[in-house]
Amino acid sequence: MYKITKIINNNFVCSVNEKGEEIILRGPGIGFQKKSNDIAEESKIEKIYSMSSKSMLNKLQSLVDNIPLEHIQVCTEIIEDIKLHLNKKLNDNIYITLTDHLSFAIERQRLKLEYKNALLWEIKKFYQTEYQMGLRALDIIKDRLGVDLLEDEAGFIALHIVNAELDTNISDMMKITTLIQDILELTKNYYKIELDEESLHYERFITHLKYFGQRLFQNKTVKDDDFQLQKMIKTSYSKDYQCAEIINNYIKEKFHRELTGEEMMFLTIHLKRITME
Numbered sequence: 001m002y003k004i005t006k007i008i009n010n011n012f013v014c015s016v017n018e019k020g021e022e023i024i025l026r027g028p029g030i031g032f033q034k035k036s037n038d039i040a041e042e043s044k045i046e047k048i049y050s051m052s053s054k055s056m057l058n059k060l061q062s063l064v065d066n067i068p069l070e071h072i073q074v075c076t077e078i079i080e081d082i083k084l085h086l087n088k089k090l091n092d093n094i095y096i097t098l099t100d101h102l103s104f105a106i107e108r109q110r111l112k113l114e115y116k117n118a119l120l121w122e123i124k125k126f127y128q129t130e131y132q133m134g135l136r137a138l139d140i141i142k143d144r145l146g147v148d149l150l151e152d153e154a155g156f157i158a159l160h161i162v163n164a165e166l167d168t169n170i171s172d173m174m175k176i177t178t179l180i181q182d183i184l185e186l187t188k189n190y191y192k193i194e195l196d197e198e199s200l201h202y203e204r205f206i207t208h209l210k211y212f213g214q215r216l217f218q219n220k221t222v223k224d225d226d227f228q229l230q231k232m233i234k235t236s237y238s239k240d241y242q243c244a245e246i247i248n249n250y251i252k253e254k255f256h257r258e259l260t261g262e263e264m265m266f267l268t269i270h271l272k273r274i275t276m277e
Helices: 054-064 069-086 094-110 120-126 128-145 151-166 170-191 200-217 227-236 238-255 261-276
Strands: 006-009 012-016 022-026 047-050
Touching (some): 128 151, 151 200, 200 261, 227 261
């Protein structure tokens, strides 16, 4: 049983759950002719939105009051589909960021003002699973709304998904994508080889770089703990460590940050693995 605390519009109301946390209820006519302290009709509840903070809940309230209901319904369906097939924890903020983005993209398509995605090639390469989910999302939008968005939007959706996985923002995700591409180019130039993009070690390296990029742009660091192991890695894999130093110099020059010994060690190990193949 949910007591209404605020009416957003005919289809959205605020309430609280059994833990006393503020939530938003969605359903056709759930707020029609209702007022605060009325009980929401459970038969009308289609979706319960629970956000991790008051500010996020306020943003969601503002969003649902300003974009078409069908956009919210379709975007929620897309996010639930992503959660089901991706099997990864996503930041609830995706209900705000992706819904806002897709509603705007649908409106831009109507006005013939669609954006090109300058990072589409990199996104397809580095975030393959998330990109496939982006393509699924485009199919859902076409099926539900009759709107045919460009493939570029699948790339933008993929960035929003990775953003929700890493708990960062879309601007940082674009920087991380460029960072990964630059590090791969430095690596290929140093070893003078092409990397096996189908290998497990390559996939692990990309994953490492994603989380490394997240730490870099959120000003987080990995603590230096095992100095003996770091010294052993530096000595045993001296060629790979030199490549890590080139990458470190690039980071210092471009982002004015320096890798810790622990980061250098992890980077060296990944470089060794992907070049052994």
